[in-house]
Amino acid sequence: MNHNTPIFPSPSQPSSSRPLSPRPLHHLAETHRRVLTAAQLRAHGVSAAETAERCRGGGPWQQILPGVYLLHPGPPTSEERLQAVLMYAARAPLPRPAPGVPVQPTARVPHRPAPVDAMITGLAALTLHGFSSSPALTSLKKIDVLVERVRRLRSTGCARIVRTAVLPAADMVTGLPVAPVPRALADAVAGLSDAGTVRRLLTEAVRGGYCEPAAIVRELTGARLLNRPHVVDAVDLLLAEGRALAEDRLYRMVREYGLPDPVWNVDLRLPGGPHLGSLDAYWPEQAVAVELDTRASRQDEDARWAEGARKREHLERLGITVVHITPRKLRDAMEQQAEVVRTALLAAADRDPAAYVVVLPR
Template sequence: MNHNTPLSHSPRPLRHLSHVQRRVLTTAQLRANGVTAAETNEQCRPGGPWQQFLPGVYLLHPGPPTSEERLHAVLMFAARSPAQPVPAIPVQPGAEDPHAAQPYTDVLITGLAALTLHGFTSAPPLLSLDKIDVMVPRLRRLRSTGCVRIVRTPSLPAPSYVTGVPVAPVPRALADAVAELSDANAVRRLLTEAVRAGHCEPAAVVRELTQARLLSRPHVVDAVDSLLAEGRSIAEDRLYRMVGEHGLPDPVWNVDLRLPGGPHLGGLDAYWPEQAVAVELDTRAPRQDEDALWSEYARKREHLERLGITVVYITPKKLRDSMEQQATVVRTALMASNDRDPAAYVVVLPR
């Protein structure tokens, strides 16, 4: 007997379900396709052609699930409104777009599974994960079970879709992954790849880690320090590229300014002495001391501008996403120097 053979007590065969493209269905979907609870139980008997994978979610084959089937089974289990019932008419190959977003409501894949879907090479393969983290609204009455680990949140972020799977944004997925990791090297590899591979900026990661209250863990703090150093190095490289690729005059790099015989005015990433124009990378991380750090930035900028020095602040994200626009801002500041009063004389020292 195989899964296309009619059950002796069934009023009709179940072969109309043997052609569905994704062979994972919920109890509601089976019922919508005319499959009774008794028929489902018979198909899922020991040695039978189906299996119950999660409460209310069934695999229409006896073998282990594929990674795609696991993901959709988890989403079907956790979704407020499961995917629509499959049609009784067989789906022909190519008739369904495998990359189309599925209508899952109030649910996102997060954690390591989400990072794997985002393309992280330092995240494990999906089939090797014992648990798949799925994010749901805080008040949902769901419990972790089987391969599902429920992650509750006051509000779900806007999802990305990877091959039809709703996935948490990288910074949030990182925070949820780090919350379950005690291996300092694994945490460092994930955070470093996030920045080095251009998935997101350090500030966004630190913001999520702060909100998740993970910065009290020493191995996370150490990884964040490495992340910020990595992010600053990448931003500096992009600043060098901006100057070279967009035809800006060469500045002096990484300098300190002082008044002659007077106080230290602050460090700058790039400075054009003849035009009295400075660029500073805004690499602040949103930690508890953000307000104090921003006040320091503002005081330095105000002091320099009182001396006639124009300060252009550029974030790493702007350098990454709109380098040409940032080059135009700097070029405009350099050209406008001819229309300003001469700046005060300052001493330029290497930093």
């Protein structure tokens, strides 16, 4: 078979033995992805021997990963490397992206595809999600790909296999399945020893609105990364960053939705009695409090969670309504949270008066 020999037999050949495309071989790279698996090549009538011949030194094709071929000479593009890694790791064919869609930082609103069995993770995933503090795809020697733990795959070439007990739902970014930001961050941090890089990635995740601190800490905890001092330091800064952003949103909610001004950041005490707890906002006349939950679930914080629950129960027994708001609710449903607070303030007139408490600045 020469370069221009049609890869389809004559119409008289039985249909069961015909390949899938009547186009000649030289059109294959022009009309399809320029990265194909051995199985896809066979489906187009290209035998293993023909593939091997074309991948010889100086030939028009090259094998980029086991069973995955690049249908042109020269180095692969970033998009081709990503496709090759996914083709190597995935059991099922990848979804076809729109022709000519470049691989660029994107996807502030990624969509969820049908379940996949392999997805880009780590630094490459963060770059695809649009992180400015992650390296360019061209500078990455290895591309992390997340698969289930039971898969019998090995890292090779530009593909580095990352295993997990349960695959998360992937985001589709530029037509490729990509791990959600919290999971991609944990996989990236697992391979980083530079404290500054870890800090910048975690900070951008929160400051850029990609996800909430609690989701990141859950993934880092699950990956057993919170025993590394530079990761713990970065998480402490991350939580402080997340709290500052949540407080700013709370101030904006009160202002933009016309709620009466509360007293901000106060401690409550019983007259001559014990400390009742700290609150982010408090309306003394209505005995309504707002508490921002900016803590993240960490292995050493079970006691703090229990203490917080006891505080809220104590305040409610004293007749103080506690509105519990998470940063995510403030970010995604601020108007709804404002209505919750407004309803609590209006309902105060129908409740028994609350116990008298002393309000002190925090």
